[in-house]
Structures are given as structure tokens and as C-alpha cells.
Amino acid sequence: MKLRGLYAITDSQLLAGKFLSYVEAALEGGVTLLQYRDKSSDEARRLREAEALRDLCERYKTHLIINDDAELAARLNVGVHLGQTDGPLMPVRALLGRQAIIGSTCHAQLELAEQAAKEGASYVAFGRFFNSNTKPGAPACSLDLLDQARGKLHLPICAIGGITLDNATPLVAHGVDLLAVVHGLFGAENTAEVTRRARAFNELFKS
Ligand SMILES: Cc1ncc(COP(=O)(O)OP(=O)(O)O)c(N)n1
Ligand SMILES: Cc1nc(C(=O)O)sc1CCOP(=O)(O)O
Numbered sequence: 001m002k003l004r005g006l007y008a009i010t011d012s013q014l015l016a017g018k019f020l021s022y023v024e025a026a027l028e029g030g031v032t033l034l035q036y037r038d039k040s041s042d043e044a045r046r047l048r049e050a051e052a053l054r055d056l057c058e059r060y061k062t063h064l065i066i067n068d069d070a071e072l073a074a075r076l077n078v079g080v081h082l083g084q085t086d087g088p089l090m091p092v093r094a095l096l097g098r099q100a101i102i103g104s105t106c107h108a109q110l111e112l113a114e115q116a117a118k119e120g121a122s123y124v125a126f127g128r129f130f131n132s133n134t135k136p137g138a139p140a141c142s143l144d145l146l147d148q149a150r151g152k153l154h155l156p157i158c159a160i161g162g163i164t165l166d167n168a169t170p171l172v173a174h175g176v177d178l179l180a181v182v183h184g185l186f187g188a189e190n191t192a193e194v195t196r197r198a199r200a201f202n203e204l205f206k207s
């Protein structure tokens with residue numbers, strides 16, 4: 001399985017009232033991974049929305065990833081993204097199985113990525129690269145780290161944090177496989193613009 005291209009991440013506030021239409025518009029433009037990121041504790045809504053996304057992803061042959069919640073990922077038989085405070089990776093790998101996609105947040109630290117690789121991560125995520133409206137407090141990361149990571153790691157590298165069509169090109173040039181985007185994709189005025197942006201993000205991987 002080749003993990004390369006746009007990694008779309010949902011935001012429950014940004015997508016209020018247009019959740020599925022905007023996600024489907026992104027899928028229409030091409031999405032390699034779709035992350036369901038909802039920080040609320042409304043379990044019933046989370047299950048309902050995640051199930052709807054799983055069905056959409058099946059239709060578009062896209063991989064669904066659940067943020068933070070390995071139990072929900074196991075229930076839906078999809079992947080999971082774990083941050084440094086979301087618990088250890090190895091038991092989650094045992095729970096979800098060898099084929100599952102498991103991502104790991106590594107901030108700006110190569111050592112965290114090497115550890116995640118050893119523990120069986122499917123991809124490692126570095127960030128934030130630019131100012132992020134979604135997560136303003138995230139620690140900053142430089143392009144230099146991407147060069148070091150590319151030399152040392154043999155698994156897909158994801159970049160996150162404030163990525164837009166205007167600033168993403170250098171990330172791809174420095175070896176990023178996955179561009180993880182919230183606002184730069186779903187902050188669009190309408191569904192047609194979401195689809196256009198998704199297509200344009202994917203074009204960056206073709207040159
Ligand atoms: C692809 C991707 N990379 C990083 C993160 C951030 O994960 P985490 O540090 O656990 O923070 P939250 O997203 O849970 O607030 C991510 N979700 N996805
Ligand atoms: C969820 C998240 N994690 C980050 C990190 O650096 O680990 S930055 C971020 C927010 C990404 O949203 P946007 O594309 O709107 O900046």
C-alpha cells in the first residue's frame with residue numbers, strides 16, 4: 001500500500017452543518033488518507049460520524065484513520081493516529097493487526113520517529129510547519145528535519161500544521177509523502193473549491 005498524497009483531516013467546528021458534503025467533495029478530488037478528528041466526548045455522535053465516513057471512504061477507496069481513539073478504530077476496522085500522549089503504539093498494533101494503518105505524531109524530533117518506526121508505525125508525522133489556526137500551540141518544525149528524516153527513515157513521512165496550496169511545494173521537495181491539511185482544504189467557501197484544492201494538492205506529488 002502506497003501512502004503518498006493528500007491526508008485530509010476533519011474539524012468538527014469548521015465543518016459544522018456541511019460535514020459530509022465537504023468530506024465527499026475532498027474525496028472527489030482525491031484523498032489518500034482521511035482522518036476523523038473530533039475532540040468532543042459525545043460518543044454517540046462520534047460513532048455515527050465515523051461510521052458515515054467509513055462508508056464514504058469505502059465508496060471512494062480511501063483509508064479512514066481515527067484520531068486518538070484506538071477502540072473506535074478497532075470497532076470500525078480502520079486505522080488510527082496516535083500522539084505522544086495518546087498511549088503506547090505496540091498494544092494498538094496488537095489490537096488492530098498487522099495490516100492496519102497506524103500513524104504517530106513526532107513533533108520536531110527524529111528520535112520519536114525512529115522509536116515509532118521500531119514500534120511498528122505505518123507513517124510518522126512531523127509538524128507544525130506553518131502557523132496553524134486549528135492548533136496554534138503546536139511546536140514548530142523545520143525543513144532541515146525533513147532532510148534528516150528522509151535519510152534515516154524508511155517509512156512514509158507526513159507533514160502537518162498550517163499547510164496550504166501556497167506553502168506546500170517545499171515540503172514535497174524535501175521528501176514529504178503525505179500532506180496533512182485541515183484549514184487549507186476545508187476552509188474553502190464551497191464544495192467545488194474543496195474539490196479543486198484536493199486535486200491541486202495531489203498535483204504537487206506529480207512534478
Ligand atoms: C497526521 C497527524 N499528525 C499529527 C497529529 C496531531 O496528533 P496529536 O499530537 O495527538 O494531537 P491531536 O490531533 O490529537 O490534538 C494528527 N492528529 N494527525
Ligand atoms: C492536528 C494538528 N497537529 C499538529 C501538529 O503539529 O502536531 S498541527 C495540527 C493542526 C492542523 O490543522 P491546519 O492544517 O488547519 O493547520
Ligand SMILES: [Mg+2]
Pocket residue numbers: 067068081082083086
Ligand atoms: Mg492525539
